[in-house]
Structures are given as structure tokens and as C-alpha cells.
Amino acid sequence: MKSIIYLIVGVFFGIVMYKSEAASWFRIYEMFEFGSFHMYGIIGSALAIGVVGVQLIKRNKIKALNGADMHLQPKAKSFWRYILGGILFGLGWALAGACPGPMYVLIGAGYLPILVVVGSAILGTFVYGVLKSKLPH
Amino acid sequence: MNWIYEPWPWYISGPLIALTMFILLFLGKNFGMSSNLRTACTIGGAGKVADFFKFDWKTQRWNLIVVVGAIIGGFLANNYLSNNSVNINDDVAQTLQTYGIESADDAYLPEELFSAEALSDPKVLAILIIGGFLVGFGARYAGGCTSGHAISGLSNLQLPSLISMIGFFIGGLVMIHLIFPLIF
Numbered sequence: 001m002k003s004i005i006y007l008i009v010g011v012f013f014g015i016v017m018y019k020s021e022a023a024s025w026f027r028i029y030e031m032f033e034f035g036s037f038h039m040y041g042i043i044g045s046a047l048a049i050g051v052v053g054v055q056l057i058k059r060n061k062i063k064a065l066n067g068a069d070m071h072l073q074p075k076a077k078s079f080w081r082y083i084l085g086g087i088l089f090g091l092g093w094a095l096a097g098a099c100p101g102p103m104y105v106l107i108g109a110g111y112l113p114i115l116v117v118v119g120s121a122i123l124g125t126f127v128y129g130v131l132k133s134k135l136p137h
Numbered sequence: 138m139n140w141i142y143e144p145w146p147w148y149i150s151g152p153l154i155a156l157t158m159f160i161l162l163f164l165g166k167n168f169g170m171s172s173n174l175r176t177a178c179t180i181g182g183a184g185k186v187a188d189f190f191k192f193d194w195k196t197q198r199w200n201l202i203v204v205v206g207a208i209i210g211g212f213l214a215n216n217y218l219s220n221n222s223v224n225i226n227d228d229v230a231q232t233l234q235t236y237g238i239e240s241a242d243d244a245y246l247p248e249e250l251f252s253a254e255a256l257s258d259p260k261v262l263a264i265l266i267i268g269g270f271l272v273g274f275g276a277r278y279a280g281g282c283t284s285g286h287a288i289s290g291l292s293n294l295q296l297p298s299l300i301s302m303i304g305f306f307i308g309g310l311v312m313i314h315l316i317f318p319l320i321f
Contacts (some may be wrong), residue, residue, distance in 0.1 A: 010206015086304015092271025124273025
């Protein structure tokens with residue numbers, strides 16, 4: 001039963017990503033060219049509501065439906081992994097024009113070459129896991 | 138009925154992304170799409186090679202189901218809910234034309250990179266492979282992607298997510314403004 005809820009959340013997310021055009025290579029390129037407010041508006045309005053909602057959850061100690069605490073653990077403190085990992089991600093985000101969420105959406109939309117992107121993203125994750133102990137964190 | 142095919146403006150899309158995050162929080166989960174790539178490695182047996190992949194992937198089954206849903210959502214949106222063309226800023230579209238990418242305003246993704254025929258071009262193949270690799274490697278190195286850091290982490294006012302977000306933009310701007318002119 002719970003699986004169906006996650007499936008519905010995924011379908012909803014997929015439609016939002018596609019209809020918002022956040023899954024379009026063109027919109028990502030345009031964002032880094034500062035050509036339109038569109039992507040900034042999407043991220044900014046999601047964040048504005050996200051910040052207010054998360055603060056309300058924390059102040060009122062709202063629990064998840066199963067009674068457990070919500071998944072709002074603080075991220076581990078560090079600098080290098082976030083800035084270096086972030087830059088590498090950004091280079092790929094702009095080059096492939098897709099981040100992990102939209103990648104899956106584009107598979108469904110029928111763009112076969114995105115399978116190459118997803119496959120090499122899995123490979124990239126694997127290589128990170130292998131090199132993890134040798135990288136500055 | 139044409140309105141069905143119109144793209145959604147940012148002030149509809151952004152709040153709906155926040156809603157997705159809140160639904161997952163209420164379900165006791167977290168919103169982060171790149172962790173599925175790690176789960177895929179674990180399912181493929183990567184735990185034999187690196188401890189990073191040694192975890193019970195069944196705990197992440199819910200997130201894989203979200204992925205299946207996202208694929209279905211993409212199918213539905215592409216086939217029934219969109220005219221599959223993206224209108225971007227005219228100046229930006231002209232810049233893309235100088236790079237040989239002419240399909241802006243006519244397509245959802247550039248046909249020069251994402252059509253089945255384009256795959257036979259070694260340069261296109263390299264772009265897709267390197268782009269994907271950097272996304273996968275960078276997302277795990279930074280501990281999250283756009284959903285995990287830019288939305289979930291920043292909503293929780295996490296400094297690491299702000300640092301990652303700054304990194305995302307440094308990388309993106311370097312790619313578009315310094316590297317694109319060299320490769321296109």
C-alpha cells in the first residue's frame with residue numbers, strides 16, 4: 001500500500017519537473033546565461049516555502065505520519081567536500097543539462113540518449129565510492 | 138483545452154516542488170534524488186569493492202519507487218500534457234545558434250544532443266558521458282544534488298548546502314561561459 005503512495009509522489013514530481021521545464025536542457029543553459037528569471041523563480045519560490053514550512057515543523061515539533069521525527073538532521077560540517085563536489089556537479093549539470101531528478105523524468109519522456117547520462121552518473125557515483133578515502137572531505 | 142499544454146510558470150512549479158519535499162517529510166523520508174544512484178551501485182554489487190556501498194538497499198526501496206513514478210510522470214507529461222517545446226530568451230537562443238544548436242523554441246531538449254541519431258556522433262557521446270559522470274561523482278562527493286541540497290538542505294538553513302549551491306553555480310558558470318565556447 002505504501003508503495004503506491006511513493007509511486008504517486010514520483011508521478012507528481014515527474015509531471016512537475018517536466019511541466020515546469022526544469023527538466024529541459026535549454027532552461028538550464030538559459031539559467032547559467034542569466035537569460036530568464038524562470039529557474040531562479042522555481043528554486044526561489046520552492047525555497048521560500050520550504051524555509052517557512054521547515055521552521056514551522058521544527059518550532060511545533062511536528063512528527064512524521066508514523067510518529068517518528070522528521071528527516072531534518074543537520075548536514076556534517078565541512079568545506080572542501082561541499083565546494084569541490086559542488087563545482088564538479090555544477091560542471092556536469094550544465095554540460096548534460098540535467099540533474100538527477102529530471103534525468104529519470106526524461107527517460108519516461110522517451111529521450112533515449114539520457115540513458116547514457118544516467119549510466120555514466122551511476123558510474124561516477126561508483127568511482128566516488130571507490131576513491132572516497134583519497135579525496136579531501 | 139490548449140491550456141493543458143502550456144508550461145507551468147515558476148510560481149506554480151516552485152511551490153509544487155516544495156510540496157513534494159513536505160509530502161516526503163511527512164511520510165518520514167527525505168527529498169533527495171541522487172541517493173538513488175548510490176542505491177543502484179549497491180544493487181549492482183558495488184559493496185564488494187567499496188564500503189561506501191555496503192548498506193541494506195531495501196531501506197531505500199521507497200526512493201526507487203519514487204524514481205519509477207518520476208519516469209511514469211515524464212511519460213505522461215511528454216505524451217499528454219505538453220507540446221514539448223521550450224521558449225527561452227531570444228538572445229540566449231541566438232547564442233545557442235552560434236553553437237550549432239538550432240532547436241530552441243521547437244523542442245524540449247536540443248535534438249543536436251538528445252536525438253537517437255545524435256548518439257552516433259562521438260563528440261555528443263563524450264558530452265553525455267562526461268556530463269553524467271560529473272553529476273554522479275559530484276553529487277555524492279557533495280553529499281547531495283539540487284533536490285537534496287538546493288531544496289531540502291537550504292530549506293533547513295544548512296550552511297553545507299549553501300556551500301554546495303555556490304559550488305553548483307561556480308561549476309555551471311565555468312562550463313557555460315568558459316568551456317562551452319571551446320567545445321561547441
